Amino acid sequence: MSGVRVILDQDKCVGSGQCVMTAPEVFDQRDEDGIAVLLTTAPDTGQTDVVREAAALCPALAITVRE
């Protein structure tokens, strides 16, 4: 079974930190402006649930999860 793909739209991101709080192994924030960055676009299957949760929590609808 392969995991999901994650796409992050940094132009939309408002630096809420919800994704970093929810899935810290997949998301981080840039030092200079707090905007989210992806640590991986293809997280382990063990991360699928938290990545989905992060996408649902993102207030800027900046995270897309592809099967």
Next chain:
Amino acid sequence: MTSDTVPAFPMARAAGCPFDPPPELHRLQDEAPLSRVRLWDGSTPWLVTRYAEQRSLLADPRLSADVTRPGYPFPAPGRPTGAQKLGFILMDDPEHARLRRMVTAPFAIKRVEALRPAVQKIVDDLIDDLLAGPKPVDLVEAFALPVPSLVICALLGVPYADHDLFQGHSRNLISRSVPADQRGASFRALHDYLDRLLAQKTADPGDDLLSQLVTRVQAGELERSDAAGIGVLLLVAGHETTANMIALGTLALLEHPDQLALLRDGDDPKLVAGAVEELLRYLNITHTGRRRVALDDIEIAGVTIRAGDGLILANDIGNRDPGTFTDPGTLDLTRDARRHVAFGFGVHQCLGQPLARLELQVVYSTLYRRIPTLRRAAALADIPFKHDGAVYGVYELPVTW
């Protein structure tokens, strides 16, 4: 619907239910996701009561937070003019995003987490003072207000010694019962105060957020008055809200002793983090709704919102939507409440949320453990609630132990 059948907003809470949204809001939510309400000035904006529609509309770029646009549902007389805007909270993208990004870095999760020991020390010292001082004591004055004020002062580079000045003006700014001219005067006083601090930081920069704003001004990226506006926004938002969550949260826990016991007798950071989310959901202190105006016609839930229509997205009742939260009227610190809209949703979602969470986690995991016999020192009916404020809470909370 004629205007005299349209219910007035905001509505009153039921007597004896200080933690629950007004019954009328429950009724409107049961009936439909959107309805019309009447404001103080006779205008009839949309009231959005259900969670799903609130999230979808708050994330919709066709809604504007620009308070100067006609149709914006302002809560009281004395709508700010352009020059008076309270930072980027009342602006739209792209200008909103440009300014917000200038101050986002210090609120990043890891930067805020690094402040935990300092916040713990502030909380511990204040509890030492409480325990050494007289009782009963007003928890608002002695604890709930100082915690977030000390934290935001350190972060911004504002001298805490000026707390009477900025706390007083902040209170005026977010109260509906304060006359418009006095609210305006408080805004100008805060703006001038921040402007003076920016001048000091220009001469003598420090390692703080205001000094970073000075650098932006010097680089020509930011107007000096916008810098002061951002300073006002962060100072006001940074202490009033969290202070109310501390005091009202404590009162709610005292009224739900089984829930308080979970925090007092447990030692699990996960439980504490979850408890903070649930208290944010349950109390939803920003209780007069997010305010917006439509820029375009929007079809939603079978109705058409017209361009120029005002909207109030009542996140307090959204957080009690039975379609989203099981048994929403129950305070259950063990539930997963993370999807609440207590910090709003969309591009304006609270910038300070990591800091607010940290402060509340430290407070809720420390206060009741260190003062396990903490209790009210006044009847619930005698406690003055902030029914007239943009932010709900208690004016005073006499406690003893």
